[in-house]
Amino acid sequence: MVSAGYDERVETRELRYFVAVAEELHFGRAAQRLAMAQPPLSRAIQQLERRLGVVLLHRTARAIALTEAGSVLLREARTALDAVEAAERRTRRAAGDQPGVVLAAKAGASRELLSKLLDAYAAEPGSVAVEVMLCGPGEPEILLRTGRADVALLHRPYDTTAGFDTEDLHTEQQVVVLPKGHPLANRAHLSLVEVNAQTDLPLPRWPGRDGGHPDGPGPQVRDHTQLFQLIALGLACAVVPESLRDQLRDDHAIVPVPDAPAVTTVIAWPPHSRSKAVADLVRTATRL
Amino acid sequence: MVSAGYDERVETRELRYFVAVAEELHFGRAAQRLAMAQPPLSRAIQQLERRLGVVLLHRTARAIALTEAGSVLLREARTALDAVEAAERRTRRAAGDQPGVVLAAKAGASRELLSKLLDAYAAEPGSVAVEVMLCGPGEPEILLRTGRADVALLHRPYDTTAGFDTEDLHTEQQVVVLPKGHPLANRAHLSLVEVNAQTDLPLPRWPGRDGGHPDGPGPQVRDHTQLFQLIALGLACAVVPESLRDQLRDDHAIVPVPDAPAVTTVIAWPPHSRSKAVADLVRTATRL
DNA sequence: CACGACCAATACCCGTGCGGTATCGCCGCC
DNA sequence: GGCGGCGATACCGCACGGGTATTGGTCGTG
Numbered sequence: 001m002v003s004a005g006y007d008e009r010v011e012t013r014e015l016r017y018f019v020a021v022a023e024e025l026h027f028g029r030a031a032q033r034l035a036m037a038q039p040p041l042s043r044a045i046q047q048l049e050r051r052l053g054v055v056l057l058h059r060t061a062r063a064i065a066l067t068e069a070g071s072v073l074l075r076e077a078r079t080a081l082d083a084v085e086a087a088e089r090r091t092r093r094a095a096g097d098q099p100g101v102v103l104a105a106k107a108g109a110s111r112e113l114l115s116k117l118l119d120a121y122a123a124e125p126g127s128v129a130v131e132v133m134l135c136g137p138g139e140p141e142i143l144l145r146t147g148r149a150d151v152a153l154l155h156r157p158y159d160t161t162a163g164f165d166t167e168d169l170h171t172e173q174q175v176v177v178l179p180k181g182h183p184l185a186n187r188a189h190l191s192l193v194e195v196n197a198q199t200d201l202p203l204p205r206w207p208g209r210d211g212g213h214p215d216g217p218g219p220q221v222r223d224h225t226q227l228f229q230l231i232a233l234g235l236a237c238a239v240v241p242e243s244l245r246d247q248l249r250d251d252h253a254i255v256p257v258p259d260a261p262a263v264t265t266v267i268a269w270p271p272h273s274r275s276k277a278v279a280d281l282v283r284t285a286t287r288l
Numbered sequence: 289m290v291s292a293g294y295d296e297r298v299e300t301r302e303l304r305y306f307v308a309v310a311e312e313l314h315f316g317r318a319a320q321r322l323a324m325a326q327p328p329l330s331r332a333i334q335q336l337e338r339r340l341g342v343v344l345l346h347r348t349a350r351a352i353a354l355t356e357a358g359s360v361l362l363r364e365a366r367t368a369l370d371a372v373e374a375a376e377r378r379t380r381r382a383a384g385d386q387p388g389v390v391l392a393a394k395a396g397a398s399r400e401l402l403s404k405l406l407d408a409y410a411a412e413p414g415s416v417a418v419e420v421m422l423c424g425p426g427e428p429e430i431l432l433r434t435g436r437a438d439v440a441l442l443h444r445p446y447d448t449t450a451g452f453d454t455e456d457l458h459t460e461q462q463v464v465v466l467p468k469g470h471p472l473a474n475r476a477h478l479s480l481v482e483v484n485a486q487t488d489l490p491l492p493r494w495p496g497r498d499g500g501h502p503d504g505p506g507p508q509v510r511d512h513t514q515l516f517q518l519i520a521l522g523l524a525c526a527v528v529p530e531s532l533r534d535q536l537r538d539d540h541a542i543v544p545v546p547d548a549p550a551v552t553t554v555i556a557w558p559p560h561s562r563s564k565a566v567a568d569l570v571r572t573a574t575r576l
Numbered sequence: 577c578a579c580g581a582c583c584a585a586t587a588c589c590c591g592t593g594c595g596g597t598a599t600c601g602c603c604g605c606c
Numbered sequence: 607g608g609c610g611g612c613g614a615t616a617c618c619g620c621a622c623g624g625g626t627a628t629t630g631g632t633c634g635t636g
Contacts, residue, residue: 010376011299013623027584040624042585052376054383059584062632069383075560076375076435083371087364088298088340095342095357147364162559163451271450272363301594315613328595330614349602349613 012084014048015077017041018056022074025064079145079163086147086270093147100129101277104140104149108224108247110265113170113288114153121284128277136222137206144268151269151278155241157261164268167286174260175242178253179234185253192239192259201237204230228252300372302336303365305329306344310362313352367433367451374435374558381435388417389565392428392437396512396535398553401458401576402441409572416565424510425494432556439557439566443529445549452556455574462548463530466541467522473541480527480547489525492518516540 020030021041031038049056056070066074093102105114114132121127133140133149141159143149153169154161176195178185184198196203202218204227219236221227224247230236232251241263245254267285269278308318309329319326337344344358354362381390393402402420409415421428421437429447431437441457442449464483466473472486484491490506492515507524509515512535518524520539529551533542555573557566 009300009304010372011301012297012372013299015372015375016297028582036623037625038583039585039587039626044623046585052379052383054379056379060632062583064584067383069379072382073375073379075562076371076378079560080368080371080375083364083368084298084300084303087303087361087368090364091340091342091344091357091361094360095340095355160559162453165450271448272367274363316611324594325596326613327597327615332594334614347613350604350611352613 008051010048010051012081014044014051015081017044018048019074019077019081021045021057021064022066022070025066027064082142082145086145089147090150098129099277100131101150101275101281102131102133102143102148103151103153103281104133104135104143105153106137106140106155107134108244109155109241110153110170110243111246112243113265116288117281117285120288121281124280124284126276127280130281144270147270150273150275151267151281154266154268156264156266158263161266161268163271165271165273166266166268167282168264168266169285169288170265171262172241172243172265173262174239174257175245175254176237176239176257177228177231177244177248178237178255179231180251180253182234182237182253184255187255189256189258192257195237195239195257198237201231201234204236204238296339298336298339300369302332302339303369305332306336307362307365307369309333309345309352310354310358313354315352370430370433374433377435386417387565388419389438389563389569390419390421390431390436391439391441391569392421392423392431393441394425394428394443395422396532397443397529398441398458398531399534400531401553404576405569405573408576409569412568412572414564415568418569432558435558438561438563439555439569442554442556444552444554446551449554449556451559453559453561454554454556455570456552456554457573457576458553459550460529460531460553461544461546461550462527463533463542463544464525464527465516465519465532465536466525466543467519468539468541470522470525470541472543475543477544477546480545483525483527483545486525489519489522492524492526 017030017034020033021027024030024033027038027042027045031041034041045057052069052073054069054073055067056073058065058067118130118132121130133143135143138159140149140152140154144152144164154164154166176184176190178201182201184190184194204221205218206221219230221230221236224240224244227236227238228248231238232249239257239260242254242256248254267282269282273279305318305322308321309315312318312321315326315330315333319329322329333345340357340361342357342361343355344361346353346355406418406420409418421431423431426447428437428440428442432440432452442452442454464472464478466489470489472478472482492509493506494509507518509518509524512528512532515524515526515528516536519526520537527545527548530542530544536542555570557570561567
């Protein structure tokens with residue numbers, strides 16, 4: 001009697017399939033996304049459920065929904081798949097000829113700090129080439145988690161630094177950016193509730209992790225350039241860290257918002273990084 | 289022309305194989321550990337190398353060694369496999385009927401803090417059953433990383449809290465525990481170098497992550513009970529947090545070691561935990 | 577109320593690839 | 607020089623992943 005009979009181990013393929021189904025909540029579309037037919041996908045999910053001994057989906061012939069366990073697995077599977085992807089990427093890059101590091105940062109944020117950091121690090125003995133990836137909001141975190149970047153500049157509380165090692169570099173207050181000549185523009189300071197209360201200038205909507213924009217009023221925005229242009233046109237306002245004032249044109253006005261949460265720029269890296277270059281970069285950053 | 293031809297995606301099976309080979313540095317033993325024959329294992333590693341486009345092992349017909357990329361993959365693969373295992377376990381437990389949490393802590397450490405925490409949490413409204421796993425040094429960290437525990441008490445700097453969210457609970461100095469009547473026992477304090485310099489009482493060797501003990505002098509030790517017994521017998525001494533004095537018998541003597549690093553007890557949990565029970569437990573702990 | 581649309585599950589088939597046994601090639605060591 | 611140890615290669619069989627065709631059940635809808 002060969003007990004159980006099933007192989008208990010879960011494969012990444014199954015996790016990828018499950019994530020696709022859980023996100024689409026539709027076997028057909030998920031199969032399409034995975035470039036495969038629907039029946040094998042159904043079977044694979046059933047097999048996963050058997051392996052785990054757990055019901056992951058409520059099936060009602062008309063639609064499917066995640067069970068409690070299913071939504072736990074969705075979250076866990078994403079981080080597990082990120083870790084696997086990171087393993088691939090970091091291994092590939094460790095074998096690459098050139099030993100550079102990849103630093104991810106939101107385009108436009110902490111511009112001065114970033115250039116000072118790069119200069120200071122380049123002057124260090126034994127420094128290697130730094131490839132800078134400038135990207136949209138929320139992306140540096142994902143790049144770091146999936147091994148596409150070795151180190152990143154993040155901004156609490158906007159970015160979540162959970163799961164990384166970090167060093168605080170700089171803390172600053174936030175300001176609201178208004179079109180020049182706006183009625184509120186000559187106030188000495190504003191509160192968050194006042195900013196939210198005024199309805200003629202909506203707050204912009206940033207894309208989420210999935211790339212989609214949340215619903216609601218306000219223009220969709222992908223980067224600071226877009227944002228500041230929209231503000232200059234009188235179509236939006238936004239609360240941003242005050243260091244962004246460097247990038248404003250004279251058709252903007254800024255007003256401090258003392259009760260908005262302070263923004264801390266941190267340098268973050270994967271907790272088990274053994275790279276000398278990352279360590280040097282972090283040390284340089286903390287000494288700025 | 290169907291470009292590449294290989295499936296780029298890495299499966300957990302391959303990672304498990306590689307970890308076994310990298311740890312054993314011997315295909316035969318690794319295959320045995322994996323309960324399979326050696327040839328398929330060789331092939332699987334070659335396939336992994338092709339997939340990644342990277343040489344992972346230096347083969348010299350007599351022995352094998354990790355390349356630079358190989359040791360990167362070993363580290364990354366371990367954390368990725370931990371994440372996959374955590375996904376399985378947390379999903380299984382999310383489907384379980386009883387909604388308890390599992391708390392891991394080193395047996396014997398922070399005994400008083402732990403019992404106060406459990407009492408206080410049990411008194412909270414909406415508290416659930418807490419299963420306490422008392423385990424050896426270094427284990428809570430692994431339990432947390434692989435999803436066997438939901439929350440843990442760790443001790444910096446002994447445990448590495450990298451990759452977890454933590455809250456500091458308590459900081460204390462360390463003391464050296466000596467057999468009663470030892471020549472140094474009546475000193476008001478000792479320095480680390482003095483402790484290391486005296487050679488009649490060796491420091492014990494704790495097991496590493498793999499369960500093996502490092503080489504060197506001194507007795508092998510698995511828990512504090514063993515340790516204190518050895519000390520009482522005059523066969524060892526040890527530097528430990530002072531709160532462990534509760535567990536000493538009167539055949540021990542303790543002397544403060546002011547320059548030993550302070551030990552901070554922290555409560556730690558996986559960064560993306562959404563469990564109300566874990567959140568309540570953490571909140572309770574910080575209020576103690 | 578019957579019919580069609582929709583969607584997941586089932587039935588069945590085929591090919592790939594994983595794992596097994598047997599063997600080779602290579603190197604170090606009595 | 608021969609033997610032993612170890613990884614690679616050769617070859618084979620079967621289990622499993624993936625494909626097509628079809629069923630079954632449940633909504634809308636005329």
